[in-house]
Amino acid sequence: MKLAITRRNFLTGLAALSSGTLNSRALSVLHSFQDAKVDSEKPPEQYFETWTAEKTGITWKHDNALSPLRYLPESMGPGVALFDYDNDGWMDLYFVNSGPADFFHPTKPLCNALYRNNRDGTFTDVTEKAGVAGRDFGIGVATADYDRDGWTDILVTTYGRLILYHNNHDGTFTDVTKAAGLDEPGLFTSAVWFDSDNNGLLDLFVCHFVKYDKSLEQDCSVNGVRHYCYPKTYEAWPSRLYKNNGDGTFTDISASSGIGKYLGKAFGVVATDINNDGLLDLFVANDSVPNFLYLNKGGDKFEEIGLQAAVAYSADGAARSGMGVDAVDFDEDGQQDLLVANISRERYSLYHNVGHNTFVDVANPTGIGMATVMYTGWGCRFVDFDLDGRPDLILVNGHPDDLIESVNSSLQYREPLLLFHNNGNGFDNVSAAGGPAFKESYAARGLAVGDLDNDGRIDVVVGISGGAPLILHNIVSNKNHWIGLNLTGLAVGAKITWSVNGAKHSIFKRGGGSYLSSCDPRDVLGLGTAEYADWIQVRWPAAIGHTDRFEHVHAGKYYSLSPGGKLL
């Protein structure tokens, strides 16, 4: 099914333009697509193959703690992370699992899992040696080098507490949560590392879902059978912002920053710069209450502008059930747009940034709305899967109620994955070409993307509630070329711009995004059929305040770059 702006709509738009009846916002959408200056291409015949457990050696499975009483946290996880824990240049995998909690007493030990990449498509379980098993009721994960020692650390969110694992540089980690000042109770979901005050240190925003413990659970039975309750059953609660003190400790500045006064039911968060002022803003997807857009005012202060920015509610003033989020400049107009994955019948939201801190939901005219009307979305990511220079979109789905089919035959607990190709004029639903996994249905939750085999083609890892993770190996076979870029040190907030045959593309390095998950920190620049980029420019985050530019960069390899350094 073609989901781009249709030829008819486009011609209608042109006719309206000539008669002066096309409004400025619609015009900007058309303009931005048309100005992409890249010829539309035929999408690939197949995007992914599935790497099975037999191939990868990944035997870990998520246990969702499913109980007859249907406790809320059972339906939320798991998150996944792609990161290089041993600095060998290959992406390793981290999976989050449930564990003991006030409502759950597992009969066998459960743990998170760290798998080392063996560089041949197989992975080795190194969890116990690394000391990152968790054994709490884990939900999500966010990885980053918070102490600037050059080694990636792990933050795990759980029902109960946060866990900060410091990387010891020898394949092991130490739980430093208490010493870091992050030992707080709560029902935590997604988290993002970002430099909130441009001091060069990564601060931490953690989504908090509702106020919750076992005693607050409700009976949401239908015909005498317990179902998971809708989030509106529970009390909203504030999320947290922790300032990095630069000495391995953090200070909770939720209250003083202004973030703590907003009660939400936060599931997803992405850090991006919506107004190009050099300060990272936060977009938070809430479930059943309005979304928050925290505009960074500088000086550790944030202003919530979701309502004014038109990203809080639907066009009819209804709060939707936001789960996953992402931020990208999908139409290459220089402004970061926002995506929210909502629940079935709500349609997902694609907020086009029209400037002046305002957005217009273009999910419907771009085809994303109708394609998602029956689904419930969680993990989501814009990424250039076919290396044509434009961000495509992957969405993973699944209804939160495992018994939904017993009360509604139109909905399914397990839902298919969705894949959209950005053709420069809009999005085509190319799920049918996604590969075998796209013909199946899953109770999918977390999603992380990255290059597992360093071939420049971005792979996908999906966390499945109550099951084995799904690993999709990108097998796009076309003549497109790529350049990999690994920005070392503080990179969230950097902007990478490159030119291919005179056509300019860019990636703004957002922090976080998707749902409960953490992606490969490297970037892959799609070059189309060109064998080199005319030039690449990296504008580092404001804390670094430096721009690097390189001419005639050859395709086909990963380069490492430090501020002011050379491409290595």
Next chain:
Amino acid sequence: MILLLALQLAVASTQHYENAKQDFAQRKFPEAVSEVDAALHENPYMVPALVLKARLATFAHRPDVAKSCLITAITADPTSEEAQFFLGVFYYMQNDFKLAISPLQTAQALSPKSPLPVFYLAMTYEALGQETKALELYQQAENLSPQKSPQSASILVAYGRFLLSLGRSQDSIEKDRRAVEADSDSRDAHYELAKGLAREGDFKNAAPEGERALTLPELGTSDAQIHFLLANLYRKLNQPDLAKAHLEKFLAAPQTTRR
């Protein structure tokens, strides 16, 4: 003797049903329930009475009773267009769209000139994300309801809303304008027209439509929805006081979600 008794029962059940219909029309729901129960006591398989009982049960938030009555009705008479239609509507209202299709299609086949089964089929396919089918059915429903009436206005409003959701705002506005012509007291029509105009950037003409909607009886579109729209419109029109006033009313209203 037996025939006479049967005739008496039939007459009695028909009279009870007629009374129930009258009470229902006058919104005397308890009285209507008593009468329809009496009718069904005399004749448990009286299809019109079963359908009416189902409609009353829906009002009373008893979907289990409504469903049971409708299924009994179509079992007793599978050719009852009314029973098939209301069973389809029942499933539609329960968001069980897949189940809604079959009875609505049967109702359509039984009464091909009636716009309502086609209209509900259009909304059902829309809810299932089947764009092409929904468009085709909306057009059929519109064609079957050419007269200006509240019913044709409802069809045009839903059609226009669907077109707007596809990004076809100018087509949507055309339907909404015709809906306003068909029923100038339709709150939904004025509200949807305001939304369409707003989408086209015509805030100046959208605001009066929103204001007009606010003066009309609240049936579908809520006050909160209109205040939300007007707050945004007045902000665009640089009338901050009006924007603030509507925003405050929106925020004071109970927050809605689709779930």
